[in-house]
Amino acid sequence: MARVLIADDEDSMRSLVARAIAMDGHEIVTAADGAEALDILSADAHTFDLLLTDIKMPIMDGIALALAAARDFPGLIILLMTGFADQRERASGLNAIVHDVVTKPFSVADIRAAVAGALTTQTGGTISSP
Template identity: 80%
Template sequence: MARILIADDEESMRLLVARAIGIDGHETVTAEDGSEALEILTSQNGKFDLLLTDIKMPIMDGIALALAAARDFPDLTILLMTGFADQRERAFGLDAIVHDVVTKPFSVADIRTAVADALSAKKSSS
């Protein structure tokens, strides 16, 4: 199964997403913000199949994280999450590095489907 890094500043969202995608057997690692997620990525040499990150976070937001992750680990698949329309608009133009943007609130089924889709797209492009 896949190894997935989840970055979200809301603990309840991190736990929900980790539990939801854990149902499918994926290994999850969580970070409280983009800065912590980038430290984890760097310390583990990008050894993740997917980065699932909220856009709006303190210290380093998901857009900055996605740009840094794509630069340092170009094979990493990136999936963004947001509950804000203006944040979703900021993700436009990142199609080259971001697989998709998942809109919050979402159901457990929605996030599992989005993750499965991102991972299958990665396999078909390898």
Template identity: 70%
Template sequence: MARILVVDDEDSIRSFVHRALELDGHQVTTASDGAEALDKLIAEPDGYELLLSDIRMPLMDGIALALSAARDCPDMTILLMTGFADQRERASDLEALIHDVVTKPFSLADIRGAVDGALESRKAA
């Protein structure tokens, strides 16, 4: 299974995704904003196969985090999530760097499917 870094400023979403992915056998680490996540990525640049991040967060948003992560951890797959259409549109400029954008609200099956798809694309690359 994969090591996944989940980043969301909403505790309920972060906890929901954390539990769901751990039940699937993944090793999950969480961060509450992009700055905290970037610190974890810098500390372990080869430590994660997947970054799953919200786009709209304080301190450092998911777009800035994705740009930094793609530069510093080029082998890591990046999957973003958002509940805001304008944020999804902003992420469309990152198609070369990110696997996909998951729309909130999502179900357990939705997030599991998105993560599985992102990890499968990593294997195929």
């Protein structure tokens, strides 16, 4: 299964998404903001398959995180989440580096499907453990 880094400043959302994705057997690591997520990515270079990040966060938002992650970890699949139309618009120019933007609120099934789709589409098949 894949190793997924989730960045969201809302504890309840971060926890919900982590539990939902873990249901599919993925290994989950969480961060409370973009800066923490970038630190985690840098410390564990090239060990993550997917970055799932909220766009609107303090310290470093999800778009800045996505830009830095795409620059430093070009093979990393990036999914953004947002509940704000203006934030979704900001992400529209990032098609080259972002797989998709998931609109909040979403169901557990929605986020699981988005993650599965990103992992399958990006690799041409599902990611599995070695």
